[in-house]
Amino acid sequence: MCLYSSTAFYRRVAGTLAAAVVLAANSLSAQPDNREPFGRTFNAGMGPGYIGTVVLPSPFFIINYEYDLFRNATIAPFLGLASYSSGPHPYAGKNYFYRATILPMGLKATYYLDRLLRIPCRWDVYLACSAGYAYSERRWDLGYPGSKGTVAEVTQLYLHGHVGAEYHITRGTGLFADVSTSAAVAGFAFHRY
Numbered sequence: 001m002c003l004y005s006s007t008a009f010y011r012r013v014a015g016t017l018a019a020a021v022v023l024a025a026n027s028l029s030a031q032p033d034n035r036e037p038f039g040r041t042f043n044a045g046m047g048p049g050y051i052g053t054v055v056l057p058s059p060f061f062i063i064n065y066e067y068d069l070f071r072n073a074t075i076a077p078f079l080g081l082a083s084y085s086s087g088p089h090p091y092a093g094k095n096y097f098y099r100a101t102i103l104p105m106g107l108k109a110t111y112y113l114d115r116l117l118r119i120p121c122r123w124d125v126y127l128a129c130s131a132g133y134a135y136s137e138r139r140w141d142l143g144y145p146g147s148k149g150t151v152a153e154v155t156q157l158y159l160h161g162h163v164g165a166e167y168h169i170t171r172g173t174g175l176f177a178d179v180s181t182s183a184a185v186a187g188f189a190f191h192r193y
Contacts, residue, residue, distance in 0.1 A: 038073075041190065045185035049182065060080060078107070080183070126163070126165070128161070129162065172190065172192075
């Protein structure tokens with residue numbers, strides 16, 4: 001003989017499960033989240049730019065904004081700028097100069113190694129990969145009769161690897177250095193928590 005009717009038994013099981021879910025949710029939300037958020041960070045830097053073995057004769061500037069992707073990983077749209085004037089190019093008995101402008105833009109995916117390497121909280125160390133498009137333009141002096149166009153050393157579609165580190169001066173600001181296969185930059189990071 002059954003001690004409980006089927007309806008009463010199911011109500012009791014449902015009530016017990018509901019109480020267990022509420023207790024579990026409360027205990028999970030009460031535990032502190034020790035995970036450091038890496039996203040919501042604006043980075044601005046500059047440094048010497050280079051494309052392959054060609055060092056650009058002017059600084060390279062870059063900005064990006066990081067968004068949390070998943071634990072220890074971010075994604076950041078970025079925009080860079082390098083602009084410089086060339087040295088003299090003799091053509092038909094006359095020296096000509098050009099002004100080159102390079103605008104790389106794309107996405108940078110970053111994985112922070114802090115937890116893996118057990119790095120102190122004031123430091124962040126990361127590996128990253130950036131992919132994007134580099135717009136380039138070469139403007140020659142008026143009257144230059146030779147071939148014109150994009151900067152030959154710049155690959156328009158690219159994929160670069162990065163290694164970098166950031167030192168947190170305060171909770172909201174930091175200094176970073178990033179070395180990639182296209183540039184070496186240092187700058188400031190501004191975090192929003």
